[in-house]
Amino acid sequence: MTDLAITVRDLHKTYARGGREVEAVRGISFHVRRGEIFGLLGPNGAGKTSTVEILEGYRRRDAGEVSVLGFDPETRDRAFRERVGIVLQSTAFYPRVTVREALEHFAAFYPHPRDPGDTIDLVGLADKADDRTKDLSGGQRRRLDLALALIGDPELVFLDEPTTGFDPAARRTAWEVIGRLRDLGKTVLLTTHYLEEAQALSDRVAIIKEGRLVAEGPPRELAPGPSAYRVSYERDGRRVEEETADPTELLHRLTSDAIARGEPLENLTVSRRSLEDVYLELTSEEGT
């Protein structure tokens, strides 16, 4: 058995919208290892959902190779659907069904389901188990979505923008719950347009923009090579910023000059360029 849960090679997808052809995915390649939480990060409309819906088996690709747990999702094999769990963007559900009833009902579709009660505990809905879904808050409903995705005890879980529209507290709680999937050994493919979400949850991140992958790697290493550090200070009342791979030499020069002139080096900061810097550069209009 390969240690790759997902491989995507040169994926293409074009939609016809209002007579125009919209190229949503333009040659994306990446892979996800088993047991890994992989974040697909990008602004709205970048092609994240198109990509994920192809991997989930909802959409057909126009070109490229896709393998998910060894299956071609396009065939919509039943064995494939038994082994993946899907959290879609929409959270609507049968309004007059309780959390427990929903999980018990959908558990019957799977050959080896998780225990509904345990699953309710796992997502932190124990005290809402007998509430109807229409009485749940947005965050609680999203946790029900996750519980429904987990009820079949899948190897791979797709999370499409799991915390969009959440307040910060609800987002933290959701992250905690998603973090538990790692302990269960699940592979997770997460899409999000929140940078901190990708950073907090993912082992590796791919940044996607206008249907193309523009960066990929562990969040810490995404800040690319020659300008990984940013040194800034003030001189004659103006802010000066320099980027460098190795700040030692630059700092030595700056501090020596300052001592020689007998002036302080005002507001000196040295920072590693964050994923946020990389993300903003890569996804801003003039970033490419």
Add this chain to the structure above:
Amino acid sequence: MSTARLAWRQLRFQRMLFWREPSAAFFSLLLPLLFLFLVAAVFDLDEEGLEVLVPGIAAMGILAAVFTALAYHVTFLRDQGILKRVRGMPVSPVAYFGGLVGSAVANAVIQVGLVVVLGALVYDVGWPRDVLQLVLFTALGAGAFACLGVAFANVIPNFDAAPALVNAVFLPLIFISGVFYSADSLPRVLDAIAKALPLRHVVDGLSAAMVTGAPLGDNLGAVAVITAWGAAGALLAVRFFRWE
């Protein structure tokens, strides 16, 4: 789990949903009965009139319980993303829709049963003359309307549009199909249209079963028309089905 057992589970789930949705329960079960009481009372129908009205209401009840209810429900499920969710799960469409349709057909059976009992006990049209024909036309009508209801959901853009579109079919259909009065008095053009559509033939079949006792041999044309509509509905339902 086998397809049949999953369909049965889904059917029981749908029954639970149905009884928790008071407005749907009202529309499907009580509205046709309300029409029965009102039309009988307002027009002060005699025996002859009641013998037309009672089987007519039974047929209308099947249409409301199956065609209308499924057109609404499938549109609702699609709008809410529940169909998409189910599609990502390892359940066959046959099992899932088997449960949905089965629940609607159960309502049609309840409906016909209520009308038969009220017809015999309150309106004095007697008990059904031909139980086999009653079962046959209830099953055939419910099956055809189920296919047509799912097919019709394919053309309803969203749930907000559903009441207007469904009633645009439902109301004219019940008025030209001889539900409230004998279809013999219809203008020729309307009569021809009604005869090309399925409800009129369900009314005729139920009328034979419940009132006149005419043999099935007289109604083979009705069987053929209802079956043809059901087959066309099934094809359209599957061919143009939209999961999202």
